[in-house]
Amino acid sequence: xxxxxxxxxxxxxPLCMILYYAVPFSKKKFSLKNGILLIFSLVFxxxxxxxxxxxxxxxxxxxxxxxxLMERFGNTKGKRTFFLCCSITVNxxxxxxxxxxxxxxxxxxxxxxxxxxxxxxxxxVGISFFTFQTMSYIIDLYRGETKAEHNYFDYLTYxxxxxxxxxxxxxxxxxINAELHKRTITFAAFENGLFRFMQGLxxxxxxxxxxxxxxxxxxxxxxxxxxxVAAWIGALAFTLQLYFDFxxxxxxxxxxxxxxxxxxxxxxxxxxxxxSVTDFWRRWHISLSTWFRDYIYIPLGGNRVGVPRHLLNxxxxxxxxxxWHGASWNFVLWGLYYGVLLALExxxxxxxxxxxxxxxxxxxxxxxxVFGFVIFTFENAGEMASxxxxxxxxxxxxxxxxxxxxxxxxYGVVLLVACxxxxxxxxxxxxxxxxxxxxAGNALSVVSMLGYVALFAMTVACLVSDTYNPFLYFRF
Amino acid sequence: MLQNKWMRTITAVGLTGAxxxxxxxxxxxxxxxxxxxxxxxxxxxxxxxxxxxxxGEYMGDVTDYLSDHFPFRDFFMGLKTDAEMAMGKxxxxxxxxxxxxxxxxxxxxxxxxxxxxxxxxxxxxKLDTEKLEVNLMLVPTASYVHADKLxxxxxxxxxxxxxxxxxxxxxxxxxxxxxxxxxxxxxxxxFYKTDHHWTTYGAYQGYLEYCEVKGLTPVALEDLSAETVTxxxxxxxxxxxxxxxRKGDEITIYTNxxxxxxxxxxxxxxxxxxxxxxxxxEKKDKYSMFLDNLHTxxxxxxxxxxxxxxxxxxxxxxxxxxxxxxxxxxxxxYVFDTRYYKQGPSxxxxxxxxxxxxxxxxxxxxxxxxxxxxxxx
Numbered sequence: 001x002x003x004x005x006x007x008x009x010x011x012x013x014p015l016c017m018i019l020y021y022a023v024p025f026s027k028k029k030f031s032l033k034n035g036i037l038l039i040f041s042l043v044f045x046x047x048x049x050x051x052x053x054x055x056x057x058x059x060x061x062x063x064x065x066x067x068x069l070m071e072r073f074g075n076t077k078g079k080r081t082f083f084l085c086c087s088i089t090v091n092x093x094x095x096x097x098x099x100x101x102x103x104x105x106x107x108x109x110x111x112x113x114x115x116x117x118x119x120x121x122x123x124x125v126g127i128s129f130f131t132f133q134t135m136s137y138i139i140d141l142y143r144g145e146t147k148a149e150h151n152y153f154d155y156l157t158y159x160x161x162x163x164x165x166x167x168x169x170x171x172x173x174x175x176i177n178a179e180l181h182k183r184t185i186t187f188a189a190f191e192n193g194l195f196r197f198m199q200g201l202x203x204x205x206x207x208x209x210x211x212x213x214x215x216x217x218x219x220x221x222x223x224x225x226x227x228x229v230a231a232w233i234g235a236l237a238f239t240l241q242l243y244f245d246f247x248x249x250x251x252x253x254x255x256x257x258x259x260x261x262x263x264x265x266x267x268x269x270x271x272x273x274x275x276s277v278t279d280f281w282r283r284w285h286i287s288l289s290t291w292f293r294d295y296i297y298i299p300l301g302g303n304r305v306g307v308p309r310h311l312l313n314x315x316x317x318x319x320x321x322x323x324w325h326g327a328s329w330n331f332v333l334w335g336l337y338y339g340v341l342l343a344l345e346x347x348x349x350x351x352x353x354x355x356x357x358x359x360x361x362x363x364x365x366x367x368x369x370v371f372g373f374v375i376f377t378f379e380n381a382g383e384m385a386s387x388x389x390x391x392x393x394x395x396x397x398x399x400x401x402x403x404x405x406x407x408x409x410x411y412g413v414v415l416l417v418a419c420x421x422x423x424x425x426x427x428x429x430x431x432x433x434x435x436x437x438x439x440a441g442n443a444l445s446v447v448s449m450l451g452y453v454a455l456f457a458m459t460v461a462c463l464v465s466d467t468y469n470p471f472l473y474f475r476f
Numbered sequence: 477m478l479q480n481k482w483m484r485t486i487t488a489v490g491l492t493g494a495x496x497x498x499x500x501x502x503x504x505x506x507x508x509x510x511x512x513x514x515x516x517x518x519x520x521x522x523x524x525x526x527x528x529x530x531x532g533e534y535m536g537d538v539t540d541y542l543s544d545h546f547p548f549r550d551f552f553m554g555l556k557t558d559a560e561m562a563m564g565k566x567x568x569x570x571x572x573x574x575x576x577x578x579x580x581x582x583x584x585x586x587x588x589x590x591x592x593x594x595x596x597x598x599x600x601x602k603l604d605t606e607k608l609e610v611n612l613m614l615v616p617t618a619s620y621v622h623a624d625k626l627x628x629x630x631x632x633x634x635x636x637x638x639x640x641x642x643x644x645x646x647x648x649x650x651x652x653x654x655x656x657x658x659x660x661x662x663x664x665x666x667f668y669k670t671d672h673h674w675t676t677y678g679a680y681q682g683y684l685e686y687c688e689v690k691g692l693t694p695v696a697l698e699d700l701s702a703e704t705v706t707x708x709x710x711x712x713x714x715x716x717x718x719x720x721x722r723k724g725d726e727i728t729i730y731t732n733x734x735x736x737x738x739x740x741x742x743x744x745x746x747x748x749x750x751x752x753x754x755x756x757x758e759k760k761d762k763y764s765m766f767l768d769n770l771h772t773x774x775x776x777x778x779x780x781x782x783x784x785x786x787x788x789x790x791x792x793x794x795x796x797x798x799x800x801x802x803x804x805x806x807x808x809x810y811v812f813d814t815r816y817y818k819q820g821p822s823x824x825x826x827x828x829x830x831x832x833x834x835x836x837x838x839x840x841x842x843x844x845x846x847x848x849x850x851x852x853x
């Protein structure tokens with residue numbers, strides 16, 4: 001089930017919330033609210049992936065049991081390491097089997113020119129997210145940064161919690177442990193959460209989906225005929241689509257978390273307004289980059305080692321970051337692209353860059369990001385190469401054709417809105433309004449509240465239209 | 477700032493309330509079985525079945541059910557179109573918002589030209605062309621004829637270039653009415669503004685071209701009796717766009733008073749003396765009044781025909797509005813819909829030596845997307 005759909009918005013979510021608020025929090029051993037949340041989360045997951053519900057139960061059981069064993073028998077570092085390794089190995093095997101097996105087979109086939117059969121495993125939704133969550137639990141436990149969870153159902157509730165199950169943010173057990181067992185639910189938090197959720201919903205449906213349609217139109221054009229400007233508009237459109245889509249999911253997750261009484265960490269901080277690649281990765285998918293930082297980069301020694309070793313560490317981290325995004329070489333390439341650029345900023349031009357006028361820094365960062373997402377989106381190397389060649393007129397593409405005006409005419413408004421909202425304009429405006437005094441502030445709050453209502457109606461209109469399916473049988 | 481806080485609370489309660497109210501309305505609203513606008517049956521609630529649950533099919537069906545019966549669907553779809561048009565969108569669901577109130581379907585890059593050529597060629601080569609006069613008529617749609625009405629900068633592909641390729645490679649003698657249609661484009665009478673079909677007047681232009689190529693004397697439009705049967709035809713493109721401010725189209729039908737017709741629908745074994753079924757005028761898809769919508773095979777006999785010739789017409793729905801002009805010239809016309817007629821018209825032609833003419837008539841837009849043409853051979 002996706003958040004931005006009629007069944008979720010009008011049936012699943014309200015039913016879940018009504019029951020969730022209706023039951024009391026605690027019963028002796030197991031919180032009823034957690035119970036409701038768990039049942040709904042499992043239904044949520046099973047809705048799209050009924051076969052893999054067993055997988056999520058298996059994966060969580062492994063970590064839960066290893067956690068208990070580590071607590072009970074882990075009196076020496078060696079034993080603790082043993083349980084840690086057991087748990088991590090199972091997690092990685094699960095992840096590798098379901099996500100990377102066929103990729104590995106195909107790569108081996110490609111390298112050695114043989115034809116091993118592929119397994120045809122269907123990727124379980126959210127596997128990259130929940131395996132990383134369970135690993136954060138066992139590693140934190142190993143490091144003594146959190147306590148072992150004694151109640152399996154509470155642990156399963158944490159991992160399977162539907163707001164963050166399929167698309168993040170990657171919530172760490174240590175961050176949420178306290179709230180998992182005791183949390184306060186207030187109307188103010190519900191209200192905040194609701195507005196946050198709505199913002200995410202609007203971003204997804206009214207911006208990401210609309211711009212996605214533009215990208216779909218542009219990406220299928222003939223590589224030799226598409227003009228340079230149209231190719232760049234396409235790449236920008238994809239960048240905006242991905243940002244608004246992904247950050248919208250995080251907004252919705254954080255919002256729903258708040259409505260349920262949880263506080264998840266922020267996952268995006270206006271990454272398209274970055275001034276450097278280093279800055280970009282502090283703002284983009286924060287829960288993932290900090291995961292890699294804390295569990296891989298720093299244990300490897302981080303940057304407190306010699307330059308060659310540091311470069312190796314960076315290579316490992318960015319190879320894995322790329323690979324995490326998908327079982328295909330273009331994602332690895334995308335990760336390494338950032339690894340190289342980060343190394344260059346660290347050792348070559350970072351300081352010079354910081355002295356440039358800020359507009360140049362923004363331009364530098366956005367060009368790198370937009371170009372990077374072209375690598376990200378084409379799994380097929382040939383298609384990627386031909387699209388990139390169109391962006392640089394390598395196939396003798398015209399610089400500009402009248403087509404561009406057609407796309408700009410059709411999508412200009414939503415592109416403009418997206419470009420503006422990709423910068424922290426909204427919080428800036430909010431702050432300005434606070435200084436305006438009560439009269440103007442109240443007037444604006446009326447406007448913005450009416451805006452919520454209008455945008456919600458528009459969102460429903462878009463979702464309903466998606467289901468509209470005219471079967472025009474007499475057109476034969 | 478107190479008022480601000482109140483505003484927030486009111487809005488939060490309002491939005492939550494709206495969600496709950498819509499959910500409650502859903503449960504109490506009587507469920508529609510059939511959507512006339514979409515021309516399809518809406519989803520029904522699936523029966524509980526453990527196998528379907530495990531495969532996920534059950535959940536998919538529930539999702540469809542919830543979406544199909546959502547309250548105020550028409551209102552919301554209209555709202556989306558209004559907003560898109562307000563934001564300057566000139567293409568909605570692959571339909572151009574064209575000038576002079578025309579809605580015109582975009583012509584997609586053809587993908588099946590090779591396969592179509594092969595099918596038609598096979599069909600043609602099997603026929604005894606010494607005995608039979610065979611013709612192929614590929615009719616351009618509004619996006620070609622009214623290219624000047626399309627929004628500025630709209631990408632438009634030439635349909636007739638593809639048609640040329642098909643004419644040339646199949647070797648079937650062509651009847652190309654595109655120039656005649658272009659000449660008449662200024663009349664604004666050739667295509668419906670809300671539907672993808674040509675009007676009867678447009679079909680008459682096609683008929684004139686047909687007569688010229690075949691050496692027949694066309695019946696003058698004045699000699700036919702014309703009747704405007706509706707002014708409220710909201711066609712397929714209207715259904716795609718959902719701009720409710722549009723006006724409906726007129727449908728004018730022509731009858732030749734000298735014809736004495738018997739129309740036999742072979743599949744349903746019904747017989748009529750008219751080419752039109754007026755009952756469809758009460759419904760949404762009024763175009764179906766021509767030749768009673770869909771039939772695998774129709775036999776039209778004209779006792780007062782000017783010759784004893786027999787025509788086999790293999791066609792799509794464009795031909796349905798041209799048949800009323802053709803009846804005068806043929807004692808019998810067999811009309812095939814190759815999507816449903818599985819035995820293949822070539823066998824039929826072999827078994828009926830009295831057939832003298834074969835006409836294949838398709839419009840360029842659906843020629844490529846429709847799979848029915850495979851049934852021809």
